[in-house]
Amino acid sequence: MTTYNIAVLPGDGIGPEITEQAVRVLRALPLDLNMQTAHVGGAAYDAHGHPLPPETLSLAKNAHAILFGAVGDWKYDKLERALRPEQAILGLRKEMGLFANFRPAMLFAELAEASSLRPEIVAGLDILIVRELTGDIYFGQPRGIRVVENGPFTGDREGFDTMHYAETEVRRIAHVAFQAAQKRNRRVCSVDKANVLETSQLWREVMISVAAEYPDVELSHMYVDNAAMQLVRAPKEFDVIVTGNLFGDILSDAAAMLTGSIGMLPSASLNAANQGLYEPIHGSAPDIAGKNIANPLATILSAAMLLRYSLNAPELAQRVEAAVQAVLQQGLRTADIKQEGSTLVSTSEMGDAVLKALK
Ligand code: IPM
Numbered sequence: 001m002t003t004y005n006i007a008v009l010p011g012d013g014i015g016p017e018i019t020e021q022a023v024r025v026l027r028a029l030p031l032d033l034n035m036q037t038a039h040v041g042g043a044a045y046d047a048h049g050h051p052l053p054p055e056t057l058s059l060a061k062n063a064h065a066i067l068f069g070a071v072g073d074w075k076y077d078k079l080e081r082a083l084r085p086e087q088a089i090l091g092l093r094k095e096m097g098l099f100a101n102f103r104p105a106m107l108f109a110e111l112a113e114a115s116s117l118r119p120e121i122v123a124g125l126d127i128l129i130v131r132e133l134t135g136d137i138y139f140g141q142p143r144g145i146r147v148v149e150n151g152p153f154t155g156d157r158e159g160f161d162t163m164h165y166a167e168t169e170v171r172r173i174a175h176v177a178f179q180a181a182q183k184r185n186r187r188v189c190s191v192d193k194a195n196v197l198e199t200s201q202l203w204r205e206v207m208i209s210v211a212a213e214y215p216d217v218e219l220s221h222m223y224v225d226n227a228a229m230q231l232v233r234a235p236k237e238f239d240v241i242v243t244g245n246l247f248g249d250i251l252s253d254a255a256a257m258l259t260g261s262i263g264m265l266p267s268a269s270l271n272a273a274n275q276g277l278y279e280p281i282h283g284s285a286p287d288i289a290g291k292n293i294a295n296p297l298a299t300i301l302s303a304a305m306l307l308r309y310s311l312n313a314p315e316l317a318q319r320v321e322a323a324v325q326a327v328l329q330q331g332l333r334t335a336d337i338k339q340e341g342s343t344l345v346s347t348s349e350m351g352d353a354v355l356k357a358l359k
């Protein structure tokens, strides 16, 4: 049996308690896993003075896959940007070249009432956002804060950032999106702002040229403002949405909310070598940290994505997903998804139930 190295990076806030449950699930499977844990985010800053210390980065780089909890806490808000917890996740994405971010938004039938939209608008929702994750205005240079030298605002301080995408960056994320669509409903909607931005104009040209290699997939285009509107108007019209880093950040939160619980949604970020970082799409929720009330299901479902994408174990991934479905059917709910008539359980009790359903 191959031994797989898994780097476990629990992070801050509820990160440790939710990753603990996912680790228990992974350990229960017939796999030879070498799991090693390291500090990341604020926890790493406290222990080593940096959100992404070299030991953590090298553990991650040498792993087949990374199970990531969440980073961030208000208590680090006053630190300079380079030392804030968010830099850990941005650094891992960039250093490992994790350019392809999969953010599925699907609604478990059991939770249809949890959405803020009417059930018929979201029932059966299953869309996939493919977000480019290592380019765009997130990483573009130059950026900074400077003093304006000309024009009406001379003498003012101004903040500036740079949006850009190279053709190769667009092409590789396009291939990821088209290939994902081939395994789904064969529709890709590329989201941009080509009516205003050069970056988007090039993005659109490249999308169209790559589409020619996938005649079985239908490509459409949408401006990002319209996409935000369509996502809440008729979300089921989408299959795969492919978009850049910034637009993907915003649209994926909106898509997550359609499902009513951000505590249910996993994500995967892959590089060209199929190394992946797997994390729930929700944050570190410092307000409920350490109370054993957070929902561990998004992290457990992220572990399922890890099995599928980095360990090539689709049957085990399905087993985990089926176990999650089973606990929902049993009516077990953490506080964030509590409904009338359901049974309230803690983080660790939810983990217990998933383990039991696995067997
Ligand atoms: C996300 C988060 C991150 C991002 C933050 C924490 C840097 O919002 O993964 O969506 O903006 O990419």
Ligand code: MG
Pocket (backbone or CB within 6 Å): 249, 250, 253
């Ligand atoms: Mg975000």
